[in-house]
Amino acid sequence: MLISPTQIEQKAPANRTQNNNMTAKHSLYIQIIILALISTLISGCSVRLQNYKEIVTELFNTPEDVTLSQQEIEEFPYAGSYIQVDERPRAFMALAFDDNGVLKWRTGGEEIIHTKHGRITATNNMSGAIAHTSNLKNDPLACFREAIRRNNQDLTNCPTTWQRDIWVTTATPNKIEDQAYTYTSEFRVGATEQVNLANGTSHQVIKIEERIGTSDNNVATNTFYISTDNARIVKSHQLIAPPSSSQSSSESTFATIEEVKPYTLEEVKNNG
Structure with missing residues (x-):
């Protein structure tokens, strides 16, 4: 089970008035956030980083789905994505930096999600989530x-199997436990289709399905949607926390990620 240090209890609105107040509060947050972000571009680096953390925390720790308007997306000075973990409300995460092709996203509090080629490869400060991926x-x-990217829609020359090890660190009040898993994946290339994202954009994509398993059983199925225009992975549904081998009732935790504001330098730097 995935446990975030900044996870808060979610409660349904008591009435329509409370729900409207929450929506107005969220809209005000975004307006303040955009103004703060613009101002940090003129300030020093330390101030920028401090405000950045506060800004993204506001957008992540919300009891309702986050939805940015087109104007808010255009004015937001960083690349960003929506992320929804299982049935929790949809949140927003912003790109903190590009570490030689590993994109590191700030989700709120101290949590950081690492992605490469659209895949979650590691996390920081998220107990039970993937901490490292090999190979x-x-x-x-x-x-x-x-x-x-090379305008070749024939993907048959790409490998369809992949083996790697992942490490998971689980922290409880009494102990810290490290676990390692060896996963073998089989990939299937689907047909070209259209996906509509929550930011209002539509993309022609190639759907990639990945079945993940161990020597004993199937663990999960990941799905990635790769844009045929720019080769960005604009949407994915993927494993973020595997079931714990020490807890028989433990289940896999999945994250759905959608592009909100693309990281355009990725195309120039040819990384992911």
């Missing part, structure tokens, strides 16, 4: 994206 250089997603 990333052989991830077939890289080959699929490169083929599409």
Whole structure:
């Protein structure tokens, strides 16, 4: 089970008035956030980082789905994505920095999610979530994206299997437990289809399904949607926290990620 240090209890609105107040409060938050972000561009780096953390925390720790307007998206000075973990409200995460192709996203509080080629490869300060992934250089997603980037819709030359180890760190008040898993994935390339994102955009994509398993059983199925125009992974539904081997009732935790404001430098730097 995924446990976030800043996770808060979610309560349904008691009435229509309370719900309207929450919506107005959220709208005000976003307006303040955009003004603060613009002002930080003129300030020093330390001030920028401090405000950045506060800004994204406001957008992540919300009891209702976050939805940015088109104007808010255009004025937001960072790349950003929506993320929804299982049935929790949809939140917003902003790109903190690009570490040689590993994109690190601030989600709120101290949590950071690392992605490469659209895949969650590691997290920081998220107990029970993936902490490290090995053998990333052989991830077939890289080959699929490169083929599409070169305007080659025939992905049959890309590998369809991949093995790697992942590490998970689980923290409780009494102990910290590290677990390692060896996963083997099988990939299936689907047909071209259209996806409509919550930010109002539509994309022609190639759907990639990835079945993840161990030597004993199937663990999960990831789905990635790669744009045929720019090879960005504009949407995914993927494993963020595997079931704990020490808890028989534990289940996998999934994250759905959608592009809100793209990281356009990715196309220039040819990384992900």
